[in-house]
Structures are given as C-alpha cells and as structure tokens.
Amino acid sequence: MTDETTAEIEVLLASVDEAAERVKTAKADLATAKGQFDSFMAELGRRRVQTGENQLSQEFANRIYWDHPDVSVSAIGLGLGIAASAVSSHVGNKTYEATCPDCSETVLSVQTSRTGYKNPYVRCDRCKAVEADRQAEWERSRPEREAETAARKEAHSQRLREGDYWISVDEIVFLPEASLRDDYFAVVGSGGDCVHEARRIADERAWKTGKGVKYICIHCGRVEEPTLVRYVERSRGETP
Incomplete structure (x- = not known):
C-alpha cells in the first residue's frame, strides 16, 4: 500500500x-x-x-x-x-392521496394510525369493480381448470408408465419428445424470462447411451445437456 x-x-x-x-x-x-x-x-x-x-x-x-x-x-x-x-x-384518521395501480388515477385513502401501513397504491372504485369481476370469473372457471390439471397429471402419469425416458442426476425426467416446462415436464433449465419450451436434438446414439443428450429451447435457442443416470425402458420398468 x-x-x-x-x-x-x-x-x-x-x-x-x-x-x-x-x-x-x-x-x-x-x-x-x-x-x-x-x-x-x-x-x-x-x-x-x-x-x-x-x-x-x-x-x-x-x-x-x-x-x-x-x-x-x-x-x-x-x-x-x-x-x-x-x-x-x-385524534382520528388521516386522509392522503394514493395512486390507482391500474389506471393511475389519484385516489383518496385513509391511514388509521401512525404505525399503520400507508399504501401508495390503492385501486379506484372502477378498477375495484373490474378486479372483482375478474376474480369472480376466475372462481367460476375453477372447476374447468382443476379438471384440466387432473387430466394433464393423468396424461403424464400414463406417459411415465409407458417408459422410454431418462432420469437425470437430480431426478428430473427427460422425455425423448418435446416437452413444455410446467409442474409435470422437465425441459431446459431456467434462465431469464423464457418459458423454455424445448425439443431434443435428434441423436439416437446419444439417447441410447444417455451420453450427449441435448435439448434446445425453441424460443431462445439455449441448449442444455443434462447428466442422465437412469433409463426407464418402454413398458418394462426401470433398469440399472
């Protein structure tokens, strides 16, 4: 120094x-x-x-x-x-100006105590009504969404029963076909805001050996080569 x-x-x-x-x-x-x-x-x-x-x-x-x-x-x-x-x-409440987060309109809100949270963003009455309608529609569609989720789970379970997939070192299933990243399908790892809808780069030798299997995101082009350690044969269950 x-x-x-x-x-x-x-x-x-x-x-x-x-x-x-x-x-x-x-x-x-x-x-x-x-x-x-x-x-x-x-x-x-x-x-x-x-x-x-x-x-x-x-x-x-x-x-x-x-x-x-x-x-x-x-x-x-x-x-x-x-x-x-x-x-x-x-001493009573304090009225202050807030901003509607949806339409940016100025809204009068009330703070009830000095230690109470003073929310700078408060929905106006019009946007409250719109949000209430949206929430009501969301609740009305709940049975349909739950049925779709159940169907996807069953479809995935059926796919796993069929076999022909690899399991990675971190116990993620990698299917030979294209997969969409959600709760039930494993694809290219996370990164940024991309949803990572991936497809396997065709290489049958790599697929048979589990070495050099690669997936590519069809949106951002990111390629991932997972470490595959266990193969589940088609309709025969897991093999060492």
Whole structure:
C-alpha cells in the first residue's frame, strides 16, 4: 500500500468519524428536545386535572400526532389526559392521496394510525369493480381448470408408465419428445424470462447411451445437456 493510498484512507476515515459524531450529537439533542416536550405535555395534563378544562385541542393533537412522528404517543396522551392506547382513535384518521395501480388515477385513502401501513397504491372504485369481476370469473372457471390439471397429471402419469425416458442426476425426467416446462415436464433449465419450451436434438446414439443428450429451447435457442443416470425402458420398468 502506498503512502498516498494510506493518506486518502485516513482522510475518509476522519470524515466518517466526524459524521458519526454529528449523528451522535443530533441524537442527544433530539432526546433532550423530546424530554422537554414530554415534560410540558405532563404539565398540561396536570393543569387539566386542576382546572377540569382541556389544555390541548383535538385539532392541535391531530397535527402533533400526524405531522411530528418523533413525538411519542404517550406524550400526546399526557397532554390530552388519556391513555396512549386511546390517542389514535381520539385524534382520528388521516386522509392522503394514493395512486390507482391500474389506471393511475389519484385516489383518496385513509391511514388509521401512525404505525399503520400507508399504501401508495390503492385501486379506484372502477378498477375495484373490474378486479372483482375478474376474480369472480376466475372462481367460476375453477372447476374447468382443476379438471384440466387432473387430466394433464393423468396424461403424464400414463406417459411415465409407458417408459422410454431418462432420469437425470437430480431426478428430473427427460422425455425423448418435446416437452413444455410446467409442474409435470422437465425441459431446459431456467434462465431469464423464457418459458423454455424445448425439443431434443435428434441423436439416437446419444439417447441410447444417455451420453450427449441435448435439448434446445425453441424460443431462445439455449441448449442444455443434462447428466442422465437412469433409463426407464418402454413398458418394462426401470433398469440399472
């Protein structure tokens, strides 16, 4: 390491230390300010007990609660003369502008507490209706989809009973015919967003020996050569 490099690192370390010290000082100042605020809220609470009159308006409490997140809820409760757990319901909700993720329309939404999630994306009523219709149609078509899935599972099970396929070292089935990547067929490995619909590159010698068997994706052209370790003969079951 050169002297120049060492000097540069020392300067950067000094900058880090200075920034850390500023943060430390700021945290101390924040703690002091919060303590002073808490003390004043406690005093307002005592005045409320002595006079029977509210010392902190709901409007002002609402502003403190929503616009000053560093002020504790318990401090606001002291000023209002109520438990911290009752503060959020006392000050009320906050309305804010969100964006519909489907049509980008501005939507008014409600945040119910300071710690509650403020969703920046809220569907408008029109898009909610469209989504509800889509979900209803999805549910109506469920029996048909389930029947199709069952038929595909049975077709695949029947295909496996027929034999004539290899099993790779990671126990994936590789059929000699083209296969579509889904829950039931093994094809070219994953990569990017391609669905990897693959076909085997014709080579009967390779298929018989299990060495050099290759599949090519008909979409992206990616070629994969799986490590095949077990062959299941046609209608005779698995062989070593």
